[in-house]
Amino acid sequence: MKLRDPNDFSPSPDSTSSDDCDPCGExxxxxxxxxxxxxxxxxxxxLECLLDYESGAMPEEDRRHLERHFEDCPPCGKFxxxxxxxxxxxQMLKPCEVPAALARAVVAFVRSRSGRG
Amino acid sequence: xxEEQETTDLDLVRGIKAGDADAxxxxxxxxxxxxxxxxxxxxxxxxxxxxxxxxxxxxxxxKIGTFDDTKKFFSWFYRVALNTAYSRARRRxxxxxxxxxxxxxxxxxxxxxxxxxxxGGIPVDDDAALRELASRAEGFIAELPPAYRDVIxxxxxxxxxxxxxxxxxxxxxxxxxxxxxxxxxxxxxxxxEISSPPERVAAEATQ
Numbered sequence: 001m002k003l004r005d006p007n008d009f010s011p012s013p014d015s016t017s018s019d020d021c022d023p024c025g026e027x028x029x030x031x032x033x034x035x036x037x038x039x040x041x042x043x044x045x046x047l048e049c050l051l052d053y054e055s056g057a058m059p060e061e062d063r064r065h066l067e068r069h070f071e072d073c074p075p076c077g078k079f080x081x082x083x084x085x086x087x088x089x090x091q092m093l094k095p096c097e098v099p100a101a102l103a104r105a106v107v108a109f110v111r112s113r114s115g116r117g
Numbered sequence: 118x119x120e121e122q123e124t125t126d127l128d129l130v131r132g133i134k135a136g137d138a139d140a141x142x143x144x145x146x147x148x149x150x151x152x153x154x155x156x157x158x159x160x161x162x163x164x165x166x167x168x169x170x171x172x173x174x175x176x177x178x179x180k181i182g183t184f185d186d187t188k189k190f191f192s193w194f195y196r197v198a199l200n201t202a203y204s205r206a207r208r209r210x211x212x213x214x215x216x217x218x219x220x221x222x223x224x225x226x227x228x229x230x231x232x233x234x235x236x237g238g239i240p241v242d243d244d245a246a247l248r249e250l251a252s253r254a255e256g257f258i259a260e261l262p263p264a265y266r267d268v269i270x271x272x273x274x275x276x277x278x279x280x281x282x283x284x285x286x287x288x289x290x291x292x293x294x295x296x297x298x299x300x301x302x303x304x305x306x307x308x309x310e311i312s313s314p315p316e317r318v319a320a321e322a323t324q
Contacts, residue, residue, distance in 0.1 A: 089239065096274075106145050107142055
């Protein structure tokens with residue numbers, strides 16, 4: 001089975017705009033920081049922008065803006081590290097051991113329950 | 118999924134509809150592992166997952182006539198399998214699910230991240246420790262409400278395509294992304310808590 005990078009949302013043809021996190025606050029959501037590149041809050045960054053930041057599906061300018069925040073804000077920097085570590089941990093879960101005889105058991109089961117198969 | 122595989126799925130579907138036993142066996146061969154993995158994610162028990170897999174294929178066999186050939190077969194079948202697994206899950210005593218809000222990061226009133234959150238010294242370079250953490254993470258995922266659990270399991274563990282997941286769950290891409298992110302934030306918090314004994318967090322805070 002071909003596995004994809006769980007953070008890679010880019011090749012999905014159905015995906016909608018990737019800039020919905022609006023890191024610069026231009027859409028002026030209630031409670032968001034005023035427009036301007038230095039005003040992004042940790043809250044907005046972590047709750048709204050982090051997923052796109054990590055997926056690479058973010059315009060370069062926005063990405064650089066967030067990068068600066070991670071560099072200048074130690075708690076967010078630490079948070080990013082642990083968020084990435086979480087992703088790495090989840091990737092360890094990949095192998096799901098499938099019982100060896102399962103396919104045969106499924107066919108036999110369906111055959112017995114359906115009278116044919 | 119490649120176009121070639123789509124075509125072959127459809128060939129098999131038509132074969133099964135026509136009563137071709139060989140087509141059914143090939144369909145089982147092709148998808149039993151993914152259905153098992155999906156079922157295991159819901160049920161977290163090998164025996165239950167095995168029985169759910171059998172049930173899902175029995176439903177496939179019986180209901181294939183209702184499948185619309187113009188749709189994507191696997192999305193349809195995955196939904197069948199997910200429903201089968203959840204219906205089995207409902208027959209046994211259910212585990213309590215968590216309130217995800219309780220585990221999301223906390224912010225000060227000005228939007229700054231509270232500095233004292235327990236932070237993962239999650240040991241990224243230590244594979245053995247990561248594997249141990251991964252098995253704990255599996256338990257944390259299982260405690261999530263199903264709407265979040267399905268999304269993080271399909272995306273991060275089964276590594277399915279977002280568009281495919283959104284289609285199976287019949288949700289929008291933004292809803293998919295929001296659920297995935299919150300589920301990851303939840304797992305991060307839980308992992309950070311078990312990786313950071315309180316005394317170490319306190320020691321770091323005073324540095």
